[in-house]
Amino acid sequence: MNDRTNFRGPPERTMETLFARLALTLAQPLGGRLIQPVLDLMMSTLARRHPDAFERMAELGEADLLVDPVDLPAAFLLHVGERPGLKVCDRATQANARVRGAFASLLDLFEGRIDGDALFFSRDLTIEGDTELVVGMRNSLDGEDFDLAADFGALFGPLANLPLRRPLTSLAGTLIGLHEVLLAPALRRLEQVERRLGRLEEGKR
Amino acid sequence: MASFELICPAGTLAALRAAVDAGADSVYVGFRDETNARNFPGLNFSRKELRQGVDYAHARGKQVFVAINTYPTAGNAGAWHRAVDDAADNGADAVILADLGLLDYASKSRPKLRLHLSVQASAANPEAIGLYRDAFGVRRVVLPRVLTINDIAKLNAEIDIETEVFVFGGMCPMAEGRCSLSSYATGRSPNRNGVCSPASHVRYETRGSKLVSRLGAFTINTFDEEEPAGYPTLCKGRFTTHDKASYLFEEPTSLNALHLLPDLKAAGVKALKIEGRQRGKAYIAQVVAACRDALDRFDRGQSYDATALDRVTEGGKDTAGAYGRAWR
Amino acid sequence: MSNTKTELTLGPVLFNWAPEVWRDFYFRIADEAAVDSVVIGEVVCSKRTPFFAEHIPAVVERLQAGGKQVVLGSPILATTVRERDAVRELVASAGDFLIEANDMGCVAQLGGKPHWVGPFVNVYNEATLAWMAKRGATSVSLAGELTESAISALATAAAPLGVDLEVQVFGRLPLAISVRCYHARAHGLHKDNCRYVCNEDPDGLTVDTLDGEDFLSVNGLQTLSHTYVGLTHEIATLQAMGIRRLRLSPHTADMVAVAALFRSLADGNLGAAEAREKLLAIAAPAKLSNGFFHDREGVIDTAAG
Numbered sequence: 001m002n003d004r005t006n007f008r009g010p011p012e013r014t015m016e017t018l019f020a021r022l023a024l025t026l027a028q029p030l031g032g033r034l035i036q037p038v039l040d041l042m043m044s045t046l047a048r049r050h051p052d053a054f055e056r057m058a059e060l061g062e063a064d065l066l067v068d069p070v071d072l073p074a075a076f077l078l079h080v081g082e083r084p085g086l087k088v089c090d091r092a093t094q095a096n097a098r099v100r101g102a103f104a105s106l107l108d109l110f111e112g113r114i115d116g117d118a119l120f121f122s123r124d125l126t127i128e129g130d131t132e133l134v135v136g137m138r139n140s141l142d143g144e145d146f147d148l149a150a151d152f153g154a155l156f157g158p159l160a161n162l163p164l165r166r167p168l169t170s171l172a173g174t175l176i177g178l179h180e181v182l183l184a185p186a187l188r189r190l191e192q193v194e195r196r197l198g199r200l201e202e203g204k205r
Numbered sequence: 206m207a208s209f210e211l212i213c214p215a216g217t218l219a220a221l222r223a224a225v226d227a228g229a230d231s232v233y234v235g236f237r238d239e240t241n242a243r244n245f246p247g248l249n250f251s252r253k254e255l256r257q258g259v260d261y262a263h264a265r266g267k268q269v270f271v272a273i274n275t276y277p278t279a280g281n282a283g284a285w286h287r288a289v290d291d292a293a294d295n296g297a298d299a300v301i302l303a304d305l306g307l308l309d310y311a312s313k314s315r316p317k318l319r320l321h322l323s324v325q326a327s328a329a330n331p332e333a334i335g336l337y338r339d340a341f342g343v344r345r346v347v348l349p350r351v352l353t354i355n356d357i358a359k360l361n362a363e364i365d366i367e368t369e370v371f372v373f374g375g376m377c378p379m380a381e382g383r384c385s386l387s388s389y390a391t392g393r394s395p396n397r398n399g400v401c402s403p404a405s406h407v408r409y410e411t412r413g414s415k416l417v418s419r420l421g422a423f424t425i426n427t428f429d430e431e432e433p434a435g436y437p438t439l440c441k442g443r444f445t446t447h448d449k450a451s452y453l454f455e456e457p458t459s460l461n462a463l464h465l466l467p468d469l470k471a472a473g474v475k476a477l478k479i480e481g482r483q484r485g486k487a488y489i490a491q492v493v494a495a496c497r498d499a500l501d502r503f504d505r506g507q508s509y510d511a512t513a514l515d516r517v518t519e520g521g522k523d524t525a526g527a528y529g530r531a532w533r
Numbered sequence: 534m535s536n537t538k539t540e541l542t543l544g545p546v547l548f549n550w551a552p553e554v555w556r557d558f559y560f561r562i563a564d565e566a567a568v569d570s571v572v573i574g575e576v577v578c579s580k581r582t583p584f585f586a587e588h589i590p591a592v593v594e595r596l597q598a599g600g601k602q603v604v605l606g607s608p609i610l611a612t613t614v615r616e617r618d619a620v621r622e623l624v625a626s627a628g629d630f631l632i633e634a635n636d637m638g639c640v641a642q643l644g645g646k647p648h649w650v651g652p653f654v655n656v657y658n659e660a661t662l663a664w665m666a667k668r669g670a671t672s673v674s675l676a677g678e679l680t681e682s683a684i685s686a687l688a689t690a691a692a693p694l695g696v697d698l699e700v701q702v703f704g705r706l707p708l709a710i711s712v713r714c715y716h717a718r719a720h721g722l723h724k725d726n727c728r729y730v731c732n733e734d735p736d737g738l739t740v741d742t743l744d745g746e747d748f749l750s751v752n753g754l755q756t757l758s759h760t761y762v763g764l765t766h767e768i769a770t771l772q773a774m775g776i777r778r779l780r781l782s783p784h785t786a787d788m789v790a791v792a793a794l795f796r797s798l799a800d801g802n803l804g805a806a807e808a809r810e811k812l813l814a815i816a817a818p819a820k821l822s823n824g825f826f827h828d829r830e831g832v833i834d835t836a837a838g
Contacts, residue, residue, distance in 0.1 A: 136246030143217030276657035280686030306660025332638035
């Protein structure tokens, strides 16, 4: 209990980081048009499954939050307000506030597995710009029991029915395949990751 | 019977569930507005959420208290009256109040509602506490963090009222409810607006390799690259007197009085309170579980780990605060 | 505008002045200052009281001879048995003197006797004011962080209750109280062995930010603003609301001059702009502030360009 790593929850999240890095690496040359529908779908799914959190976010007013995972090739711009949206962006993008940290930490923070204050105190997280926006976002999200694996598991149904072109399907599969990977026992996960990466790289060639 | 009742904070429904699941006897919450002293963006309960929280706690034999502990605005006290009414109507087991006028309102309009005196009332001696008890039927007082264990023992010997004291979490070095430091710098007041060092006035800047934290127009602290940072709560900032920079008021630190359980029991304390409605549910779950474990072991006469929470304290430091004279 | 004459109150000396300085200050106030009431007594730190206690009878006598109403201030914080006994003794021995209660324990001990309420008791709204009036309060000095609209609403409520309201218009504003002594801490000392170092700073110890900006002022257990509250352009508004008393908080500056200035201002014999210029000089090098009245940061001076 007094072990700091326990408190932080699963600290590594290497798999998730790997996936996200790969997805963003692949998405960059293809432009936002491929990854955007996936992000839109993710946001609408979250909004449907967590209406209270989105209601609290709407109360924060219209603003942009730059989520900047230092270990990924790009950042995310989260728009909060009446119509929240998420897009991939350059990390130099202007926003009302910016949160920087390891992708794993940001994911833990998003799911409420970790205390944002502790992360901040230990300098694992840096905040710039509108602090109220960051605190408001943190509180809005923390009030909800997010479980991204379960949340995006719900995406499989609707996604399967979308007439998506093949590269997009792969990309979506990479982002969303998180679900089945996370549910698999650790050892099998690694194999699956490797296989998935292999397939993707093959498809790209 | 357990030695102490454990009172735990929750800023959200998820945190309330985490607190109850981790062993809270009672959870205290606030509405999402200026009527409580943790009026932070995105935090706190709607009326519907309070009802859900009360249902969740009651189903498990636990209680929910609603803090309505700011000072109603002259000419505009309606929100505070509605908060008292809605807390009662949604099944709250007690309301935690500070303002005399609001206590007067609650005791007259909701005579069956259990009243606790908030730490924000800064009732620091038996005479003051007795007045609140006799005038409004207050059943419990949350003692200000200015008293030593000795003071508390004398107070409990002298006056028949339940006392609740802080055992863990952030702490004010100033007498609560009597501090305008934050409003002097930001215009937003703990007493009037329910927020100290508000996030809306906080900025972090990078100056060379240093991180600078600012509140309003003032630099509150700077941190070297590897140094643990702190939120720019004004009284935990670094300032200069006689050309020397220091944590003049208080270091970035947390109160931890777990090692004082025997003394607190001997002093007649009824309930132990954890500060931190603004903290995340992961923190709440861990702190409540650790306190529960310590209390259970203490009740069984076993030794317990008073340092279990050392790692989650602000700046990695803790203090017994005003409970010991040395703090002064 | 109210027909009653606006009165001036001199609040208690908050700082640790040498006993003779303390005595001579009040002798001069008694003889020369245009104030109506004077609150005396050690309200910040009970450790200081013994020093000037022997001068209290002479000071009281002189003030009364000078036509001033003498009011006895109670401690802001009374937690120890000794401090509580001191409050009990104050109440018991006050006789015909009014007490200004600075904590709820003192209000309780007064048991409904007519008294004043000091700015350290939270009176933020009409309901609290009414409750205080019922408990014997005849005058309430409002907390420094109250805004114009709050003061106005309270003034409206105060009239039918027969309670006078007072607002601080001059001097550093008390912002916080603690059981920890920051003066001792700044000198690396402990409260129990403080060597009374607070006597080195008769207007408070300046606290700067790390950027070297003047910010706060420490006075033992108390923390005050570094700026001096200086309400000048607001006086007419306060009078129109029905605020009965203006409070001046003592400093080493020429308080007789400060009292004369506010007397002229309140009587309409001095313009606000001119009064402000004079106050700027009196407070210097500290700046003036009036932010709280205007619902802004307390530190702000809205009249500054």
